[in-house]
Amino acid sequence: MTVPHHRGTAPTGLSRRSVLTAAGLTAAGVAFQGSLGATGASAATAPAIFYSPHQDDEAIGMAGSILEHKAAGRPVYLVLVSKGENGGIAEYLNRTPCFLGDKCSAPGHYHELGWQEKGATPEVVSARTSEFLLSAKALGVDKVINFKLSDTAYGTDSEYDAFVKQIMGKVRALAQKYPGASHKFTAGWLDTTNPAWPTNATHKACSDAAYWLIKNGELKDVRFNHIYTYEAFSRDQRDRGADYVLHIPSSHMAKKRAAILAYNTWDPKRNLYTTGYHSVPTMLEEAYSDPREFVYGLPSGYKPGRGK
8 A cells, every 4th residue: 555645735646535634634734842731630640651763653653552542541742762864865855766756755756855965964854853743743642752862873882872871861851750651662672674684773772771771670661662563574474472462443543644644745845855755665654554553561581782
């Protein structure tokens, strides 16, 4: 299934359902920040805090879980861990023709944006974060928190270790501020597209931070969502080893698809350039079509460290 795209106004060729989804997001905007103001019983409940390593991980493999907690009356806080610097995305959007071909949502599949490809990649960070905020709005989370950490997980071993400690410090502060909160990370030890390749270092750093905080007794209610299962495994293999398979109801799946669509929206006036879809099209496609998510506890014998 191809994730429908949006170019500010609904493009031709979309199904009626897709047009309505796109139209709903048009009004959402990207100015969503901070708290939406949880009230009543929900305000007195400890939040469920979801940690997305990059912009798009929350939509791919956490959206159903976020909506499940919202439906249960829990306030949900969504954390963006890293800035998401990614020169590869800049390279894709600086060049035409697009490798996505007709799936590219830029008008005429044309984009030569001239974005910085090395170092901090400010245009990539800004555009990806606009998509993240639009996704968060679609999911109706109560608060967005941006750690704004430079993604140094792929640097030297010492840089990786320092990155883990930075995450630990930020998570520790939230745990102290919101006692009784549950904490939801990505299953970094599983997040690879091929068992022979290294894990996604940023995702592994997030699960390492959780591991050490659990070991120190600072976190108790912790779960992990598998993100890369939508690319690494076929549909009938995705639930292997999961402690909990969430079957997302249709009403929640519609909202998850709206969050995914945020990453395939071309609307430069709102700083939206489909960076997510140019980064991980397969995962977005598969998550869009599979109404399940896969949740794990920390496995026994967990080994911290970046791995191979």
